Amino acid sequence: MGELSRTTGVPVPTIKFYLREGLLPAGELTSPNQARYGEEHARRLQLIRALTEVGGLPLASVAKVVEAVEDRGQPVHKLLGAAAGTLVPTYAQAPDPANGERARELVEELIARRGWQVHADNPAALALTAAAASVLAVGLGDYLDFLDEFAASAERVADADLSFVARGAGPEDLVERVVAGTVLGDAMLAALRRLAQVDASARRYPPPADEADAAESSSG
Amino acid sequence: MGELSRTTGVPVPTIKFYLREGLLPAGELTSPNQARYGEEHARRLQLIRALTEVGGLPLASVAKVVEAVEDRGQPVHKLLGAAAGTLVPTYAQAPDPANGERARELVEELIARRGWQVHADNPAALALTAAAASVLAVGLGDYLDFLDEFAASAERVADADLSFVARGAGPEDLVERVVAGTVLGDAMLAALRRLAQVDASARRYPPPADEADAAESSSG
Numbered sequence: 328m329g330e331l332s333r334t335t336g337v338p339v340p341t342i343k344f345y346l347r348e349g350l351l352p353a354g355e356l357t358s359p360n361q362a363r364y365g366e367e368h369a370r371r372l373q374l375i376r377a378l379t380e381v382g383g384l385p386l387a388s389v390a391k392v393v394e395a396v397e398d399r400g401q402p403v404h405k406l407l408g409a410a411a412g413t414l415v416p417t418y419a420q421a422p423d424p425a426n427g428e429r430a431r432e433l434v435e436e437l438i439a440r441r442g443w444q445v446h447a448d449n450p451a452a453l454a455l456t457a458a459a460a461s462v463l464a465v466g467l468g469d470y471l472d473f474l475d476e477f478a479a480s481a482e483r484v485a486d487a488d489l490s491f492v493a494r495g496a497g498p499e500d501l502v503e504r505v506v507a508g509t510v511l512g513d514a515m516l517a518a519l520r521r522l523a524q525v526d527a528s529a530r531r532y533p534p535p536a537d538e539a540d541a542a543e544s545s546s547g
Numbered sequence: 548m549g550e551l552s553r554t555t556g557v558p559v560p561t562i563k564f565y566l567r568e569g570l571l572p573a574g575e576l577t578s579p580n581q582a583r584y585g586e587e588h589a590r591r592l593q594l595i596r597a598l599t600e601v602g603g604l605p606l607a608s609v610a611k612v613v614e615a616v617e618d619r620g621q622p623v624h625k626l627l628g629a630a631a632g633t634l635v636p637t638y639a640q641a642p643d644p645a646n647g648e649r650a651r652e653l654v655e656e657l658i659a660r661r662g663w664q665v666h667a668d669n670p671a672a673l674a675l676t677a678a679a680a681s682v683l684a685v686g687l688g689d690y691l692d693f694l695d696e697f698a699a700s701a702e703r704v705a706d707a708d709l710s711f712v713a714r715g716a717g718p719e720d721l722v723e724r725v726v727a728g729t730v731l732g733d734a735m736l737a738a739l740r741r742l743a744q745v746d747a748s749a750r751r752y753p754p755p756a757d758e759a760d761a762a763e764s765s766s767g
Contacts, residue, residue: 336643370686377681414741423556443746451745455738458731461597465727466590469714473707477732478739480700485743487693489751494689507685509741511678512697516740517733518675519698521634523705524729525671526663531709 328354331364335372342372348386350375350393374503378510388414396502414509423464430459437474441482488512548574551584555592562592568606570595570613594723598730608634616722634729643684650679653691661698708732 332339345351351371354362371393378384378392392414434456438445445452462470488508495501552559565571571591574582591613598604598612612634654676658665665672682690708728715721 373681373685377685380681438742441746443742444749445742445745449742449745451738451741455735455742458734458738461593461600462727462731462735464593465597465723465731466593467724467727470711470724470728470731473711474735476707477704477736478743480703481736481739481743482747483700483703484697484740485747487696488740488744489747491690491693493751503685504687504690507682507687508690509744511682511685511690513737513740514678515675515682515694516697516701516736518671518678519701520704520708520733520736521671521729522658522663522665522669522675523698523701524708525665525669526661527702527705527709529664531713 328362328364331368331372335369335376337372337376345372345375348390350386350390374507377507384414384510392502392506396506414506423460426460426463427456429463430456433459433471433474437478440475441478484512484516548582548584551588551592555589555596557592557596565592565595568610570606570610594727597727604634604730612722612726616726634726643680646680646683647676649683650676653679653694657694657698660695661702704732704736 328339328342331337332342342351346353351368354364354368357363375389375393378389379386384392434452435447438447438452459471459474462468491508492501492504495504548559548562551557552562562571566573571588574584574588577583595609595613598609599606604612654672655667658667658672679691679694682688711728712721712724715724
């Protein structure tokens with residue numbers, strides 16, 4: 328266990344906690360008080376760290392993901408559904424009935440326009456509705472003019488996501504790809520969006536020459 | 548204050564708390580114990596709710612955003628920078644030096660390849676590096692093959708974001724557009740990505756006929 332801790336950088340008490348919680352399978356006993364931990368344990372630990380630290384998922388969600396990973400013999404679409412179901416984006420109640428109703432209509436129209444094969448009561452559709460209702464509530468409804476532009480970007484990302492998942496060998500690998508890809512992908516996409524915004528902003532609103540020089544010399 | 552609470556759905560004790568914390572400007576006194584609250588207060592309340600409930604921002608970050616909104620007379624690129632700086636995506640320490648170093652190289656190469664005018668020590672670049680290092684650590688480095696695809700999507704989203712911001716009239720509106728757009732945009736994009744994934748998955752891994760029928764009848 329000391330070696331597993333050194334390899335992964337996860338403290339021994341944390342490893343013991345994950346073992347107790349069933350998130351990490353027990354090691355192979357080599358003597359009454361010695362167990363062997365292998366590559367599979369190191370990989371599982373990294374998955375748990377990625378989901379909690381980068382993804383910000385609560386342990387209860389991590390437990391569901393681990394359960395899905397360990398439940399063999401399910402058809403692919405069930406596996407993917409189980410994994411994706413634990414990774415619902417933030418949902419908040421619509422601020423008021425009028426905005427909620429208008430947002431619901433906009434989301435339904437968008438789904439129909441894109442020809443997306445999704446249930447209208449999909450948790451992600453509800454999350455999108457709540458976010459759109461908030462946009463309306465803060466008086467910035469014209470942001471929703473760009474919904475189709477965002478949907479087109481999301482389709483491009485989802486295509487890449489599915490190509491990545493399809494490379495998976497076996498159910499454990501498939502589910503790992505779905506959950507790690509979705510959670511870490513969200514983190515990467517949020518960061519990439521901010522970088523692209525900084526770039527777009529620098530082009531649209533050029534800083535004064537002295538600052539531009541400073542940026543030039545420190546970013547080269 | 549009772550009317551402001553009814554209009555916005557924010558409870559009176561919460562409104563009092565925001566007033567004490569300086570997040571909401573005081574109302575216009577009409578008598579020693581009566582104040583008038585206007586459209587500006589309702590809008591500020593909705594902005595605070597959107598940032599906390601949908602965006603999940605801590606109150607300290609909301610306070611910084613409100614401060615930026617209230618600080619007039621800054622040039623546009625400073626305003627945008629101040630607002631964006633409070634909206635840094637999740638950052639986690641790179642799991643280990645080797646992955647961290649490799650991830651840093653990949654991110655630098657990506658930024659150079661895209662020709663993005665951003666500092667290498669931009670918080671978003673560090674967040675991207677941390678997420679990429681986690682992808683490497685969980686043994687799914689081939690996900691990073693899609694970084695350019697994701698970057699191209701992010702550019703498309705950032706272009707729409709900037710077009711939306713450019714419609715702003717005056718500094719308060721500009722900053723509101725940056726912060727609400729970035730935070731609510733993240734929420735919408737995460738939800739749209741999941742919807743697009745469900746659609747892409749249904750096309751790639753068609754469910755058995757009986758389930759497809761059920762989905763058809765309930766989503767129509």
